Amino acid sequence: MKTAICSGSFDPITLGHLDIIRRAAACFDRVWVCVSPNAEKRSQMFAPEEKLLLVRTAIGELPNVSAELWPGLLADYAVAHDADVIVRGVRDSSDFNLEFQMARINGGLRPGLETVLLPAAAEYQHFSSSMVREMIRYRQPLERYLPASVVPLVHELRRKEESESHGK
Amino acid sequence: MKTAICSGSFDPITLGHLDIIRRAAACFDRVWVCVSPNAEKRSQMFAPEEKLLLVRTAIGELPNVSAELWPGLLADYAVAHDADVIVRGVRDSSDFNLEFQMARINGGLRPGLETVLLPAAAEYQHFSSSMVREMIRYRQPLERYLPASVVPLVHELRRKEESESHGK
């Protein structure tokens, strides 16, 4: 049995992320989605627990996929789940250069831990969480970018956030 | 059970190719190595059957790996073996651009056929069959570039080729 890790910040999870997770779930027997809290990053729109909730909502129907928050090194998460591979989506050559470095770093930390790169699908090649955050800020329809089950949750979390900001 | 295809021209198989095949054999349950004859290419140093012999010699010890010649489309080879993924090594961003296109072509021919890219290992990142052919032409020691079991075979095939050229 082969176990794969899909990792990311998922702020928030997009249809592009979900496509990679689905394809990983078709290539490997078990997939763990590792949500990095990135608590120190200023640009985070969603809190770590919110990000996890959105990921879990998105992957709801996939039987061999689970998601967790992990504040530590990705290589340690892979060890904790006895994973064989890290799966990463790649959209273009700039992405590739970053992932190439990350693959070497993780393979150096845990020899034998493989990284496999999945080329982005045509329809999601330009998707990113930062693009989605822009769409949220400019109040664009989100159905095109987010898993259907996630859209109402994102709206709810944003309303809560805005009413809290107002309350201050 | 997940089946993977490793494809290439393998003119000849290098330590870089063998590294990708080994890693594919660790990530997936079954690996078929698809040797493209490329009979029309002028620059081929080895005949299709010679290339296959070298590949089979190199993978000798790997229990879940087999190699075959396949003159047709790679996507058809994947269908013939009911394969889930094509595995390709990637050395840099130029390689990535080529593989990205090939992945889309193959996924277009057979929807659901996945391509996964493995970043080249540091020690083999600059390896290519054309480099090895140069080393053969300039009579450099080949142990650094070729699987150990393959080196004597390559020398033998080259001697045969040269004596045949002389005989003309």
Add this chain to the structure above:
Amino acid sequence: MKTAICSGSFDPITLGHLDIIRRAAACFDRVWVCVSPNAEKRSQMFAPEEKLLLVRTAIGELPNVSAELWPGLLADYAVAHDADVIVRGVRDSSDFNLEFQMARINGGLRPGLETVLLPAAAEYQHFSSSMVREMIRYRQPLERYLPASVVPLVHELRRKEESESHGK
């Protein structure tokens, strides 16, 4: 009135080429498609006049587009039609590097001649004439890759070519 040139070898014209021509025809008032004969290239599948016929068939319905063979420098073709810009499709960063050089060469030959690059559409990003030639050789259905009006012509030209080869 602004005039644009779309250039290429078009061996044969693909849906990707036609998409770029259509978009050029939407951005500029007049488009001339410049078909390079590339007579010396060994890898050409179609004769120059055949390539032109296919291009003209493909662009049939576009009112502001015409196509011609031009055996000379592209920059001279632009002068001949008093064109303002050369339009080129770009699929990835490797393509970009090539087109960047070509743009400087053409701008150097005829100062003021602009080159504008159009990013390939998602559905055609992996299209190329060499891919289509492979599909023709392996007798794959061509409707996905070629303009509908061009497919029967390609089949006919290939049959003619094959019967002539047989006749030798």
Add this chain to the structure above:
Amino acid sequence: MKTAICSGSFDPITLGHLDIIRRAAACFDRVWVCVSPNAEKRSQMFAPEEKLLLVRTAIGELPNVSAELWPGLLADYAVAHDADVIVRGVRDSSDFNLEFQMARINGGLRPGLETVLLPAAAEYQHFSSSMVREMIRYRQPLERYLPASVVPLVHELRRKEESESHGK
């Protein structure tokens, strides 16, 4: 009549930006320069109105070019002016990867909105607003990087800024 949008943060406008605007004004009938306020970005050296003033000063002599501040989505700005294309300068393959994504995002938001990429001119290929801000900070001569009409304005705005900082 074809209308084009040139967009950017222009913090401040450089000779490289002006070259792209000029070339867009030669390729299209009407050009609107869309200055993004980027009010939230910490690294901004000039206030939105200052950036607009500098852009307007730079384009002063071009009859078919106007500039405006626009705090919203670029695709909405294009709609507001009934524009056909967004024009973006591209300096290298990393730039290209970013612009390729942006082109798809904007084409997704407003189908039919085209993005055309202009390769940077040789003399401006290494120009960027961040480079110019460094030159301003290190009090280098600015004539080489900025439109001549803009240099005295930049000096004046910086003096004002510095005397205000001192006053605190």
Add this chain to the structure above:
Amino acid sequence: MKTAICSGSFDPITLGHLDIIRRAAACFDRVWVCVSPNAEKRSQMFAPEEKLLLVRTAIGELPNVSAELWPGLLADYAVAHDADVIVRGVRDSSDFNLEFQMARINGGLRPGLETVLLPAAAEYQHFSSSMVREMIRYRQPLERYLPASVVPLVHELRRKEESESHGK
């Protein structure tokens, strides 16, 4: 006699930096290491003087290499030492694009000042200061990433930093 500059932020110096400095010291007669304070950067883990101390400790054994802090333009530092070339390590095509721009900027500021790029060694290709800072934060063994002489110093500086943070 040829003099070279190796520049960087060195937050902290890694084995990858030291490899570039050593190779520069083999190619040129005299090497000055220019440590940029980057005092305004929030992400700096070490203070400018600490960064310089670490660099000087790392290069201790190299007879033709010295290191200094320099708060100004790199091109002015090169003038101050009558240097002929700036030496920069390059890990991949994204790095290359950045260095290409920097080389043009510095050559523009001081005509005749050359920039030479050294391809990263295979074992250090994925090294970066930001990766090392992650390893420090996650308390990983640092011997693999840092010059041996630097490791105890880094531990000491971090302990000091942490006890000061606690004291607040």
Add this chain to the structure above:
Amino acid sequence: MKTAICSGSFDPITLGHLDIIRRAAACFDRVWVCVSPNAEKRSQMFAPEEKLLLVRTAIGELPNVSAELWPGLLADYAVAHDADVIVRGVRDSSDFNLEFQMARINGGLRPGLETVLLPAAAEYQHFSSSMVREMIRYRQPLERYLPASVVPLVHELRRKEESESHGK
């Protein structure tokens, strides 16, 4: 004393090549230009001895530069001249990827042999021998692309070639 090798096929030498050689001659004490015969390449326009003659004519005035034909491995040429570095010009990220591989191959063949990459100058970034061969074929003025001293020689060699072809 530091010795550098500039290598290439030089079919023919361009102003871009000469710029790299000149800059190498400013960075290093002695420069050997290694002209690869590439006798087997079909696309060669000039014979090996003609290529060498053109290179020697171009470098005539540079006191610390010499040129030779070398049919063997570049790494062996470097050994033969006790050279410290190979110098290569790089125009863009695609070039970089190729040179990165070559640097590793040569460093692997002769440990300690360094490769340094020089970014192409703005005015020559789009120059290549293949572009120049096109200009020769289309009888364009060559002064912009070739060293002044080389232009009459190129015309003479082409006239000789053409009269020989006619004589057949």
